[in-house]
Amino acid sequence: MQRLHKEWMGALGDLSWWDAQGEWVEPPNQRRGGTSGVQRVVDAASGVDYYVKRQVNHLYRDLRFPTGRPTLLREWLNLRRCAALGVPSAACVFFDMRKRAGQWEAVLVTRGLTEYVSLEDGIKQRQWHSEQRREILLRLARILVPLHRARRKHGHLYPKEIFIRTQPALDIALVDWEVSRRALSARRAAYSDLSRLWRSLTALDVPLEERRAFLAHYEMLSGISGVRSRAAC
Secondary structure (H helix, E strand, C coil), X not given: CCCCCCXXXXXXXXXXXXXXXXXXXXXXXXXXXXXXXXXXXECCCCCCEEXXXXXXXXXXXXXXXXXXXXXXXXXXXXXXXXXXXXXXECCEEEEEEEEECCEEEEEEEXXXXXXXXXXXXXXXXXXXXXXXXXXHHXXXXXXXXXXXXXXXECCCCCHHHEEEECCCCCEEEECCCXXXXXXXXXXXXXXXXXXXXXXXXXXXXXXXXXXXXXXXXXXXXXXXXXXXXXXXX
């Protein structure tokens, strides 16, 4: 049930994604009673980047799985929900989990976002002028509407999790879906994500009129009123 199709990869040869190795971009850290880390693996034939997230006994628990399951299972399920809702994210290539020696292991592979830059880095590096920033934020508002209408919140919606590509056309992808949850209502999902994003954009010195335009556009598209007053608190 948990397997996703596996892309052929020249760099792997006869190896599987379980065995693929690359540079650590997020060294294994100890959390949730286990370890979790991310490696970048490059296909030698095509030059395509893949990000391989590995976990050992890094678990979450809920009513369905009171004894625990890998948090990567939740992230993979959230990526599938994104695809169903039309919310753009990094393409998921492979997922699997297994239990060995009494410990859960899991691996999740996503395709690298080539030629994308995070919203945080793009703003800090002044890569866009005011009109481009405005266009990016209005597109972001449109992307978030179906997510919140489905009563889902990203849960970690900071500019570093929003990736932008402007050529040949504007594209946006949201990453880091591990903590995404279902909210009690679309309004609560919106307030949770947008208040976090508002504070981050403020800290990045995005002009007030651009932030207000973003929230006004979101309200118009979503039909959720009061977002501007609540998110800006």
